[in-house]
Amino acid sequence: MPEAKYKLTSRLSHLLQEVRNKKGISASKLSKDIGNSVSYISALENGNIKSMKESDFINIVKILYDINNDDEAKQKIQNLIANSEDDSDVSSISDLENEEDSNIPSQENIKTYKTIDTIDNQKEFKRLIKIMNSGFTEVFKHDSKFAERELKSFIRSMRFDLGFMMAIIGIPFFTLSKLNHDERQNLYDEVSDVFKKYYEMIKDETDTDAENTQRTDD
Structure with a gap:
């Protein structure tokens, strides 16, 4: 399956530039860290690059936002998209x-x-x-x-x-982002138990109604 890409708006490109400048990261350093050229960074920040491979986007976000793992970087990308002021063409191409x-x-x-x-x-x-x-x-x-x-x-x-x-x-x-996988599984299990409680309650009522109907028919 081909790698997913993201369409980029000028607002999103400029936002990445603003973060880079704020963090004091030079275009040269960023280009070396992601294994690309300075001209690529320039074209990106000037809005001349209209789409980006997911892996490249992840690498840039990890560097600009001091993120260590891909999952957190993907979530950050979604947040950047959501907060982008330009409403057109910012979603995943896939x-x-x-x-x-x-x-x-x-x-x-x-x-x-x-x-x-x-x-x-x-x-x-x-x-x-x-x-x-x-x-x-x-x-x-x-x-x-x-x-x-x-x-x-x-x-x-x-x-x-x-x-x-x-x-x-x-x-x-999302406010529970600090929970690890096991803690999230426990949360899911607790929510599931609440659901099962109501399911059993309804099931018992349904079974009781069925028994009453059967006695009436007898």
Whole structure:
């Protein structure tokens, strides 16, 4: 599979230049650290480079933001994209294809839930959708079966209650970035236990209703 690339806007290119200058990193040093030429850095910061391979973007971000691992660098890239003022063409080129509207049935009375934060900006919403698509693509690249299984489950859950699922994905898990993998697994297990509690409650009620119906029929 070809390496993913990111489209670059002039705003994003200038942002990288601003960070480099603020950190006191010369274009010459940055070019050597990423194994490229000074002219490449100049073209990048002047907005003449319109796309960048993911590996190159990761290397630049790791240097400019003192990041040591690729996963953190990828997250930083997504944050840079989200914070870019230019709304056009900043998503991953390998975005997922748009699903047909008919995949999610129309829900006339979508319930809303009180959440920690809200976004009332259509342009920002569109950008976030692009970033989500890019994230789904990354998961698919690493484990296609896992990505397909989880997304199918998520789509079914949206049919259950679209507003509720929007509230769930809005929980700011990113604030728990200092948790290691085992701690994150424990968090998932605890959330899963809460889900199972409600599932068993509903299941018991359903079984009781079925037994009562059976007695009535007898």
